[in-house]
Amino acid sequence: MRIHIVDAFTDRPFAGNPAGVLLLDAFPADDWLQKVAREVNHAETAFAHRLPAGGEADWALRWFTPAAEVAMCGHATLATAHVLRATGAHEGPVRFATLSGVLVATPGEDGSITLDFPTAPLTPVDLPAGVAEALGAEPRAAFDTGPNVGDLLVELADEKTVHGLTPDHRALGAFSERGLIATARAEDPARGHDFVSRCFFPNIGIDEDPVTGSAHTALAPFWSPRLGRSVLTGLQASSRPGHVRTELRGDRTLLTGHAVTVIDGELRA
Template sequence: MNINIYQIDAFTSEVFGGNSAAVCPLKEWLGDNILQDIAMENNLSETAFYVKEGNRYNIRWFTPTLEVDLCGHATLATAFVLFHLENHEGNTIHFYSEHSGELTVTKQGDLLTLNFPEDLTEEIELSQDMLDAFDLNPVEAYKGKSDLLLVYEHENDIKNLKPYFDKVGKLDCRGVIVSARGDTVDFVSRFFTPQCGINEDPVTGSAHTTLTPFWSKKLGKLEMTAIQLSDRRGYLKCKYVKPRVEISGHGKLYMSGTINIK
């Protein structure tokens, strides 16, 4: 069995930036164990698989260790593949996920815009476990659907923050978003998820479904710019269109090839 595979750098205009995702078009779904093995072999933060069904594409996302409910950068990467490499016609793609429902991506020039459901947060008390997981204490803590959000005072706090991954991995969440107001953009962030087999995710679209409504309320604006301050850096435009969010960025093809499964 041969399967096409593409590797796309998402939320960047340059190769070696943003967050790499593998994308595998399928004619029909393979067994979950095969999908997981492919994702583990790719050893990227996410591998996306899709199957066309009528006028939409069913999509699933796998880390090297498990399937996740939603992934922004791998959806953007999949849209890039469909628009530029797999002959999708038109400027809008309709995706469907069993876990996250209807998702759309639109193309305007080179800019791709994800339309995802919002993730609202509620403030919670800072626990000792949260404080012990990082070398600098946050000023506020919030809980979203699956992630913790820890808020800091300054961009440099986020840039220089040191996580203790053994302790982060024991927190009861999918991962931990850390964020602060930005110096040159509206807000900055990083995302840690050893729970999913990824110590630090370079750029996390799904985290911005939490960050967009959060910072929209804090800053009193609907349209914002953001940087995810990993070593690879990711650049995003975010818009709050309650109860949805729009997250925009670019993609770049790094590699295309064939998976051989005998």
């Protein structure tokens, strides 16, 4: 069967977040899916199969890290929609049946893809003891991002602090279900982004995720009221940086980005 490696939330190879994508006839045993994801060894591998016509969704979609299945993944959804379009397996908007409900991916005329995801509910929380030491910086505020995202979101003093983080990844795992999102306002919006972030997910086997779509469903409702605009651009400042355009629409958040296929090969297992 074909396996595709796609860099998501970028328009050039070797940037953004790589994901494996496999289009199947049906989902095999979970053990096989997990083994493939471990072999691919990217933040997520997406598995999809076509659903019967006339239902609420067109394709079923699941996501696995090298360590576990996850309930929501933005970059691997973007990568899957890109593969469906590039291979001719699906044209136009595609509806995915997932653990987070039906998620829609819509292609744009400029080659971008827009994902329609649920907005994460943000709840202010007291800063957990030890988080500043584990992160290596003192947060201004902390927020729970709800069950779909499962992270602790912390605001830091400035963009420079976010870029300079060298956290204790193991220690960060104590503060939330998945991990931690660190964010700050952009120093100079003229450089093409309104806020920056970095994401650390030790509890699912990812010390630092390059570009995280699901995190932006929490970053959008955090920054939009503070910056006074519903449409923003976030820079995820990892070693493989990428941009995510966000549009807050109440309980839904639109995430827009590009993707590029870097490997199209054969899985022999």
